[in-house]
Amino acid sequence: MHSSIFNIQAKHKRGDLVTVKGWVRTRRDSKSGVSFINLYDGSCFDSLQVVVPDNLENYQEEVLKLTTGCSLMVKGELVKSLGKQQSLELRAEEVLVVGWVDDPDSYPMSPKRHSLEYLREHAHLRPRTNVIGSVARIRNCISQAIHRYFNEQGFLWVASPIITASDCEGAGQMFRVSTLDFQDPARDEHGKVDFEKDFFGKETFLTVSGQLNAEAYACALSKVYTFGPTFRAENSNTSRHLAEFWMVEPEVAFSDLNESAELAETLLKAICRAVLAERADDLRFLSEYSGEDLFSRLDQLATMSFVHIDYTEAVAILEQAERDFEFPVFWGADLSSEHERYLTEQHFKAPVIVKNYPKDIKSFYMKLNDDGKTVAAMDVLAPGIGEIIGGSQREHRLDVLDARMDELGMNQEDYDWYRELRRYGTVPHAGFGLGLERMVAYVTGLGNVREAIPFPRTPRNASF
Amino acid sequence: MHSSIFNIQAKHKRGDLVTVKGWVRTRRDSKSGVSFINLYDGSCFDSLQVVVPDNLENYQEEVLKLTTGCSLMVKGELVKSLGKQQSLELRAEEVLVVGWVDDPDSYPMSPKRHSLEYLREHAHLRPRTNVIGSVARIRNCISQAIHRYFNEQGFLWVASPIITASDCEGAGQMFRVSTLDFQDPARDEHGKVDFEKDFFGKETFLTVSGQLNAEAYACALSKVYTFGPTFRAENSNTSRHLAEFWMVEPEVAFSDLNESAELAETLLKAICRAVLAERADDLRFLSEYSGEDLFSRLDQLATMSFVHIDYTEAVAILEQAERDFEFPVFWGADLSSEHERYLTEQHFKAPVIVKNYPKDIKSFYMKLNDDGKTVAAMDVLAPGIGEIIGGSQREHRLDVLDARMDELGMNQEDYDWYRELRRYGTVPHAGFGLGLERMVAYVTGLGNVREAIPFPRTPRNASF
Numbered sequence: 001m002h003s004s005i006f007n008i009q010a011k012h013k014r015g016d017l018v019t020v021k022g023w024v025r026t027r028r029d030s031k032s033g034v035s036f037i038n039l040y041d042g043s044c045f046d047s048l049q050v051v052v053p054d055n056l057e058n059y060q061e062e063v064l065k066l067t068t069g070c071s072l073m074v075k076g077e078l079v080k081s082l083g084k085q086q087s088l089e090l091r092a093e094e095v096l097v098v099g100w101v102d103d104p105d106s107y108p109m110s111p112k113r114h115s116l117e118y119l120r121e122h123a124h125l126r127p128r129t130n131v132i133g134s135v136a137r138i139r140n141c142i143s144q145a146i147h148r149y150f151n152e153q154g155f156l157w158v159a160s161p162i163i164t165a166s167d168c169e170g171a172g173q174m175f176r177v178s179t180l181d182f183q184d185p186a187r188d189e190h191g192k193v194d195f196e197k198d199f200f201g202k203e204t205f206l207t208v209s210g211q212l213n214a215e216a217y218a219c220a221l222s223k224v225y226t227f228g229p230t231f232r233a234e235n236s237n238t239s240r241h242l243a244e245f246w247m248v249e250p251e252v253a254f255s256d257l258n259e260s261a262e263l264a265e266t267l268l269k270a271i272c273r274a275v276l277a278e279r280a281d282d283l284r285f286l287s288e289y290s291g292e293d294l295f296s297r298l299d300q301l302a303t304m305s306f307v308h309i310d311y312t313e314a315v316a317i318l319e320q321a322e323r324d325f326e327f328p329v330f331w332g333a334d335l336s337s338e339h340e341r342y343l344t345e346q347h348f349k350a351p352v353i354v355k356n357y358p359k360d361i362k363s364f365y366m367k368l369n370d371d372g373k374t375v376a377a378m379d380v381l382a383p384g385i386g387e388i389i390g391g392s393q394r395e396h397r398l399d400v401l402d403a404r405m406d407e408l409g410m411n412q413e414d415y416d417w418y419r420e421l422r423r424y425g426t427v428p429h430a431g432f433g434l435g436l437e438r439m440v441a442y443v444t445g446l447g448n449v450r451e452a453i454p455f456p457r458t459p460r461n462a463s464f
Numbered sequence: 465m466h467s468s469i470f471n472i473q474a475k476h477k478r479g480d481l482v483t484v485k486g487w488v489r490t491r492r493d494s495k496s497g498v499s500f501i502n503l504y505d506g507s508c509f510d511s512l513q514v515v516v517p518d519n520l521e522n523y524q525e526e527v528l529k530l531t532t533g534c535s536l537m538v539k540g541e542l543v544k545s546l547g548k549q550q551s552l553e554l555r556a557e558e559v560l561v562v563g564w565v566d567d568p569d570s571y572p573m574s575p576k577r578h579s580l581e582y583l584r585e586h587a588h589l590r591p592r593t594n595v596i597g598s599v600a601r602i603r604n605c606i607s608q609a610i611h612r613y614f615n616e617q618g619f620l621w622v623a624s625p626i627i628t629a630s631d632c633e634g635a636g637q638m639f640r641v642s643t644l645d646f647q648d649p650a651r652d653e654h655g656k657v658d659f660e661k662d663f664f665g666k667e668t669f670l671t672v673s674g675q676l677n678a679e680a681y682a683c684a685l686s687k688v689y690t691f692g693p694t695f696r697a698e699n700s701n702t703s704r705h706l707a708e709f710w711m712v713e714p715e716v717a718f719s720d721l722n723e724s725a726e727l728a729e730t731l732l733k734a735i736c737r738a739v740l741a742e743r744a745d746d747l748r749f750l751s752e753y754s755g756e757d758l759f760s761r762l763d764q765l766a767t768m769s770f771v772h773i774d775y776t777e778a779v780a781i782l783e784q785a786e787r788d789f790e791f792p793v794f795w796g797a798d799l800s801s802e803h804e805r806y807l808t809e810q811h812f813k814a815p816v817i818v819k820n821y822p823k824d825i826k827s828f829y830m831k832l833n834d835d836g837k838t839v840a841a842m843d844v845l846a847p848g849i850g851e852i853i854g855g856s857q858r859e860h861r862l863d864v865l866d867a868r869m870d871e872l873g874m875n876q877e878d879y880d881w882y883r884e885l886r887r888y889g890t891v892p893h894a895g896f897g898l899g900l901e902r903m904v905a906y907v908t909g910l911g912n913v914r915e916a917i918p919f920p921r922t923p924r925n926a927s928f
Contacts, residue, residue: 002718004618004686021718022686023889041717042685043618071889073718098718099860099890107888124677124881125888127684136685140620147611154468154507156604161919162626162670162693163639163708165926175627175641175663177670179697182640182649182657193646199639199697199707200926206627206641213588213919213928220591221506221600222468222486228693229626233643233663243663244627254466254485254537254562396563417588417928424571424589425487425535426563455625455677462629462664464677464881 004043008078008088016078020048020090021098023128024070026111027063035063039072039090042133045281049081049089050074062097067104068111069128072097116451123455123464131289134282135451138275139440145274146227146248146434149267155223155250160210162229165202166414173233174205175243206231210249211431212365212418215394218251218429219421225250227436235459239448242437244457251431257367257376257393260430261353264380264389265306267434268351272302275443282444290445297384298443306351311374314339314354317347334361340379340386352381364404365418366392367428378432385442391432398422470507472542472552480542484512484554485562487592488534490575491527499527503536503554506597509745513545513553514538526561531568532575533592536561580915587919587928595753598746599915602739603904609738610691610712610898613731619687619714624674626693629666630878637697638669639707670695674713675895676829676882679858682715682893683885689714691900699923703912706901708921715895721831721840721857724894725817728844728853729770731898732815736766739907746908754909761848762907770815775838778803778818781811798825804843804850816845828868829882830856831892842896849906855896862886 002019003012012018022041029035033054038047052063066072073096081089101107108122109129119126126132147157163177179199180186186197195203210226217224226249234241250263275283276298287294309317318329318339323346327336335343335354344352356374359366366375380389395401401422405412412419440452450456455464466483467476476482486505493499497518502511516527530536537560545553565571572586573593583590590596614621627641643663644650650661659667674690681688690713698705714727739747740762751758773781782793782803787810791800799807799818808816820838823830830839844853859865865886869876876883904916914920919928 006618021891023684042620043687069889071718071891098892099886099888101889102887109888124680124884125684127681133685136620136622136681140615140622143621144611144615147608151604151608154470156506156600157607158600158604158918159693159710161708161921161926161928163695163921163926166928175643176646177639177641178646179639180646182642182644182646185646199699199923200921201924202926204926216588216928217591217600217918220487220589221597223507229623231627235663244625246623254535420588422563423566424563424573425533425565427485427535428562454622454681457625457627457664459663460665462625462627462666462668464625464630464680 002073005039005041005046005048006043008048008090009044009046012078012088014078014080014088017076018078018090019073019075021073022048022071024066024068024072026068027066029064035059037066037072039074042127042136045130045134045137045285050076050092051089052092052095056092056095058095058097063095066097067101067107069101069104069107069109070097071099116446116448120450120456127454130285131446132451134286135440135444135446136454137282138279138444139436139452141275141279142271142439142443143227143436145271146267149270150225150250153223155225156217156221158214158217158224158226159228160207160213160226160249162207163200163204164207165200165204166212174208175231175233177204177206208232209247209433211251211433214249214251214431215418215429216421218253218431219425219427222253223250237459239441239450240438242449242453242456242458245449245453246436248434248436249431251429253427253429255393255430256428257355257378257430260391260393260432261306261308261355261378261380264353264378264391264432264434265351268380268382268388269302271439272298272443276302286444286446290447292384292445294443294445297445301351301382304350306353306380307348308353308355311354311357314343318342321347332358332360335379337386340381344381344386345383349383351383354379354381362392364408364410365394365401367395368400368404376430382442385438388438388442389432389434391430393428393430396422396426396428398426466537468507469503469505469510469512472512472554473508473510476542476552478542478544478552481540482542482554483537483539485537486512486535488530488532488536490532491530493528499523501530501536503538506591509594509598509601509749514540514556515553516556516559520556520559522559522561527559530561531565531571533565533568533571533573534561535563580910580912584914584920591918594749595910596915598750599904599908599910600918601746602743602908603900603916605739605743606735606903606907607691607900609735610731613734614689614714617687619689620681620685622678622681622688622690624671624677624690624692626671627664627668628671629664629668630676638672639695639697641668641670672696673711673897675715675897678713678715678895679882679893680885682717682895683889683891686717687714701923703905703914704902706913706917706920706922709913709917710900712898712900713895715893717891717893719857719894720892721819721842721894724855724857724896725770725772725819725842725844728817728842728855728896728898729815732844732846732852733766735903736762736907740766750908750910754911756848756909758907758909761909765815765846768814770817770844771812772817772819775818775821778807782806785811796822796824799843801850804845808845808850809847813847815847818843818845826856828872828874829858829865831859832864832868840894846906849902852902852906853896853898855894857892857894860886860890860892862890
């Protein structure tokens with residue numbers, strides 16, 4: 001058995017004989033006749049320094065030819081390191097080259113700083129870099145923290161369907177899923193494509209949200225969450241949009257908007273605490289890389305009380321702001337990113353939860369407030385990113401829901417099963433959605449969701 | 465704040481004043497003038513018995529009209545229960561009806577035993593039943609155990625892409641993903657559909673496996689796993705097939721087939737131990753429901769050593785079996801379910817790992833053994849289900865991989881990025897796939913994957 005580099009530093013001591021396996025980051029040869037190899041295996045940010053004496057059998061023939069990216073197995077004894085960064089280094093007694101790098105001069109991950117755009121074009125190799133390795137560990141840390149948090153709070157993880165015949169947001173922009181022959185699909189007597197002949201016997205799409213399905217489970221088992229991929233066929237080339245992204249959607253029965261806001265706050269705090277506790281190594285590197293003080297950023301989110309304001313109040317603040325916004329502010333308009341960031345970064349200098357938006361800019365399923373013109377919706381805004389969570393209390397009164405669907409010209413029959421949740425033992429319930437990649441982009445300071453997922457899907461890009 | 469029924473039994477004591485919220489399972493009225501209501505909230509298998517005295521204000525008007533499925537908030541004092549099943553019951557001081565059941569006679573989840581087929585047709589309401597509630601809790605328990613296990617072992621959860629332009633198994637039967645107008649798609653000058661105009665600028669499909677992408681991450685970060693939905697557009701209407709199912713795929717660098725077999729065994733054992741430790745309540749019910757002794761089943765998997773045999777040996781055993789198989793057995797044939805179950809249930813009476821299959825019945829990426837005719841593949845077979853895990857060591861030698869792809873007439877260019885993993889610091893690596901729904905169907909004794917996922921997708925069915 002070999003040891004991971006994380007375990008070397010965490011569990012081993014001077015004098016231990018160990019075997020490690022990993023990839024060469026750099027090699028440096030001293031004049032005194034030893035080589036220093038930085039060996040990396042992804043188990044933590046740091047590499048292990050391997051000291052290779054020139055009396056090893058394959059020193060001349062192999063060790064001196066090692067380049068970045070070569071894979072090695074090294075056996076040796078742990079000794080105290082003279083460097084500051086780590087306490088132990090490995091004095092090699094055997095170096096086995098497992099895999100060479102074909103034509104080192106053209107190796108795409110050569111040891112220099114590559115642009116993030118360049119790395120995206122080599123998404124299969126970019127996890128070998130410091131920056132994307134750190135992102136992968138932090139994404140994992142965040143994801144595990146989310147599961148742990150919900151599990152400890154008694155939530156059940158439920159799988160909402162990916163392929164769906166319904167459209168949660170009522171908003172188009174979905175990917176079609178089909179097995180019909182695209183060149184020459186079956187057609188009915190009117191010449192229309194005959195989806196009756198398709199795999200599912202009807203038109204199907206990739207889901208934009210698991211919420212409606214999660215509601216069915218919350219209205220039976222009280223506390224559930226989904227954590228899975230969702231899709232938008234939007235032609236958006238921005239740092240905040242992906243065609244395929246992972247979303248976390250808790251849904252709680254017997255719950256209202258204020259409880260949901262509290263859940264959002266405690267979840268975000270739990271995530272930040274986990275990253276601070278577990279990934280200080282990566283945060284140190286990424287702070288330097290991005291120029292953002294990520295420790296402060298996370299500490300702020302983990303410890304500050306979130307400000308709660310109503311949309312109406314937010315609009316008043318924005319109207320009085322001594323600043324020209326690109327988009328006009330008035331009661332009834334949706335807040336844009338510049339407004340959100342003004343509120344959280346300039347005005348309150350704290351995370352902000354904006355609640356009770358005008359019904360006309362929000363989805364059909366949100367609970368109508370007693371004023372008849374706002375719904376119990378919320379957006380959670382954080383300094384440095386803006387909106388990070390969106391949620392609402394759901395309309396649990398069948399008559400009000402039906403009236404709203406009528407108003408919007410929606411077909412009740414399409415939502416019969418959803419309406420039945422309100423016919424049989426309906427309960428107030430609420431939930432929200434947290435986009436995982438936005439959270440990862442925020443925590444890592446990289447700011448672009450294309451770095452936050454291993455193989456990003458965007459308009460005209462589904463490589464790898 | 466209200467208490468979950470799980471917390472009532474786990475953390476509260478006699479005399480505590482509590483509020484609980486949930487749904488009526490049953491109501492029984494005694495002649496002495498009290499009603500007994502079983503209240504369920506999904507937090508555990510058991511309901512809470514609520515004793516409602518007839519002196520409550522709304523006793524005549526409301527309590528006596530409560531039916532299965534009505535939602536309630538109940539305040540009261542916890543008292544010692546006279547029944548055996550639970551230690552505490554709730555003496556109601558206030559019963560608030562939150563939601564009535566519209567036309568109780570037609571309520572689809574009436575308190576009688578419904579067939580599983582009937583429940584599937586009401587997938588939005590079926591989590592309200594004992595059986596599907598138990599499945600949901602066990603599925604969650606298994607999923608959490610999987611994440612916990614990998615996290616503790618230093619694996620990183622990576623997201624493999626759902627939308628893909630490549631076909632991992634080289635096996636067709638994929639769902640197409642597109643935003644082109646199906647009625648009248650853009651066509652090129654030859655009249656062919658012009659996928660250059662599609663969202664991603666090329667043909668795209670739903671993934672059948674995240675393995676190839678996971679390999680890229682393992683070849684950088686050593687130990688990773690995927691846990692997400694995968695898809696097969698197979699027209700299979702069996703108890704073992706879904707068009708959309710969740711798969712867990714660990715991938716480990718510097719690892720071989722035997723280490724992967726060991727990982728599979730320890731993972732399965734960790735899952736079984738977690739379910740035994742955390743969900744005895746649901747296992748008790750499901751054992752009775754299914755007629756299977758699920759405790760023994762899990763205990764066996766958790767404690768017995770798995771038998772390791774070669775495919776060649778397995779074929780010899782089957783050839784000598786005093787039994788007529790429907791499908792013939794000979795070296796070179798794939799094992800069918802009856803063969804697998806004979807090995808694990810009749811011959812060894814233990815979990816079995818069959819290794820080193822003929823290369824012609826396995827995928828292109830599996831490592832060719834030195835005999836030149838078998839590959840380092842494995843299937844893990846368990847009594848009562850047959851194959852539960854399939855895996856392999858991957859071919860990490862570029863020349864051997866290329867030769868195999870040539871043999872199969874595959875286009876190397878389509879796999880350039882995958883081949884580059886072998887050009888740059890290649891390492892032996894191995895992994896496997898565990899189908900979550902098969903595991904859930906096995907652990908719950910229900911035997912059909914359609915019960916193991918909330919909203920199953922099968923040929924001609926994408927409802928809800």
